[in-house]
Amino acid sequence: MPIDAVLGLQWGDEGKGKIVDRLVKQYGYEIILRFQGGHNAGHTIYLEDGTKVVLHLIPSGIFHTTKLNLIGPGVVLNPEAFKKELDHLATLGVNCKDRLFVSSLTSIIMPYHTLLDTLCCGKIGTTGRGIGPAYEDLTGRKAIRVYDVVTGTKQSLTELLADILPIKNAIISHFGGTPITIDSMVDYLLEYKELLASFMMENMNRFILGSLDAGKLILAEGAQGTLLDIIFGTYRFNTSSLVTISGLNAYCGIPPQAVRKVFGIFKAYVTRVGNGPFPTELMNGIGDQLREAGHEFGSTTGRPRRCGWLDLPLLNYACQINGVTDLIMTKPDVLSVLDTFKVNGGYETKDGKSTPFFTPEKTGELIALNEFILDGFTDIHDPNFQDLLDLIASYVEPPIRMVSHGPARDEIITL
Ligand code: IMP
């Protein structure tokens, strides 16, 4: 059987958590796989009884008790945050044991990563969770992985950290922070050794491929959004992982031809949290109205999200980069607070020319034309909503298959 993926097509916060939860129910995926990012993500789900849960690390399939949930090799995992999430789920009666596994290759986010993130990455407006510094160490061959911790001893971890910490401490001191001792880091890791051992899976890629051969359906759950990708995003103001479909192949050892459907999730307007260019941003009362109506405050950091009009060239770009096969729109209901609203179909460039194409490295130079002015709609059954669907279809190739029009589990229609 093939593997399907759910990916964000904007700057994150498209509503992926709810969609994963829904797709698992609808299509019966048996395995849900988080393949990149870390606890910078915030995937919000409302349970049957209305309880709101925000998941940061653990896949959104965890509430379906018969499903298996995997945290892949390309994720960066903070053991403290992991434990906190497990404990929180336990209070909701969700037991993760034997239903959740973490790859032995997964990198650990260390306390010095978190410290370095807050000391050095302020300009970007990161989530401050140590994500960037942890991925830097992975590429720099300085990561400590789950396997190192689970098989580690006081001596082996001391040796490992003796290679890593001097450089970290030099940077920490340069930025006015307090240097970190090897002993404290060894103790920190040993504290989580048993917990990690109880969730560790070796050869996760072999397990995934074997499951596919055995006819199991797998859903890969992307975090963040395409415009936050390390290569194809709005570079420097992005996250540090491969967010696009290529991450699934690169991080999990899954061959590209195993991928069947790519569900691309987009919001009917656009939001961005953190700094960086945003061509359709509304820095006025309308942006404030959307923020209030859409409850656009970060689910991880609580920061107010910047809001703007739906950007069709950007959506088209994200569809192409990811090979999206099915589009899913979220939150059009939020637009109903406006009598009219706009949609962007092109940009004016620095030299005064217009272009229908989004080019990531030029994002800061692009002025959105916002040339489409549409009449508002009361709900998704209003004919004016169909006008929005038709406009999107004229720009973007994949069909819109679903529309989520409210936070509750049943507020979603299939087209
Ligand atoms: P980092 O991922 O914490 O390094 O943050 C880098 C950029 O990505 C910042 O602008 C963050 O606000 C943004 N970001 C990271 N994770 C998410 C997410 O899950 N949703 C929305 N924005 C995110």
Ligand code: MG
């Ligand atoms: Mg989020």
